[in-house]
Amino acid sequence: MQTLLHPYLDGELDLMTSLQVEEHLRTCASCDLAHQNYLALREGLRDSALYFSGPATLQASARSAARRADAVSRPTLPMTSWRRWSMAAVLVLAALLTWSLTRIRTSPSAERLLAQEVVSSHVRSLMAGHLADIASSSHHTVKPWFSGKLDYSPPVTDLEAQGFPLIGGRLDYLNGRPVAALVYRRQKHRINLFVWPAKSGEKAAKSETVAMESQGYHLMSWEAGGMTYWSISDLDRGELSRFVKLYQAQSQPAPGVSG
Structure with a gap:
């Protein structure tokens, strides 16, 4: 039942399963305690004091380092435009095929x-x-x-x-x-x-x-x-x-x- 607590908190369960979880929480002290702990954790993570905004100089330094790393990693012989588009098309097709097969396997009849x-x-x-x-x-x-x-x-x-x-x-x-x-x-x-x-x-x-x-x-x-x-x-x-x-x-x- 505890594996259903996260989707229950996120509102991802159907009505009947949610009712079953609620009924279980009324009779199971262990699951109810876990549920209360998840609620407290969720509320605590919303506290703005937990978030830290770095200085603007840190953002600029990170972008500069990323550009330098990108320049170093570029191949000596650049790809032609058609080769880049071909590789991109292959990757998109593979992703779509994987998504379709996964959906077929997981979709209920x-x-x-x-x-x-x-x-x-x-x-x-x-x-x-x-x-x-x-x-x-x-x-x-x-x-x-x-x-x-x-x-x-x-x-x-x-x-x-x-x-x-x-x-x-x-x-x-x-x-x-x-x-x-x-x-x-x-x-x-x-x-x-x-x-x-x-x-x-x-x-x-x-x-x-x-x-x-x-x-x-x-x-x-x-x-x-x-x-x-x-x-x-x-x-x-x-x-x-x-x-x-x-x-x-x-x-x-x-x-x-x-x-």
């Missing part, structure tokens, strides 16, 4: 970015105490509620007999559009299931359910029947996989699950 959105939406629903716009355990109540609010009808299934009772549903915003969020419960754990139409031009259905973990949550995603599905919970992976298979069996043919 579209699926990973979407997973971060899903995690953020899940956490917001739990923090705000607003899991459902329509609170009901009946799919006959929840499914019609979305009519007129979305341009599609999300499949809503009743899994209470299997141990995953429906809590309700709400409107959310993911992947650049309004989506349906179906909320289920497993004992004291909450499951958010986000549903929206797959984009035109994409495959009609994924052959597998993709499982991943992000920031302590398990996520599973798949496509079926022209719809995209993302489920998320703090349940262990086996329990969430069981929920997904039950939902798939009730709403459409179940694809296989892979990690």
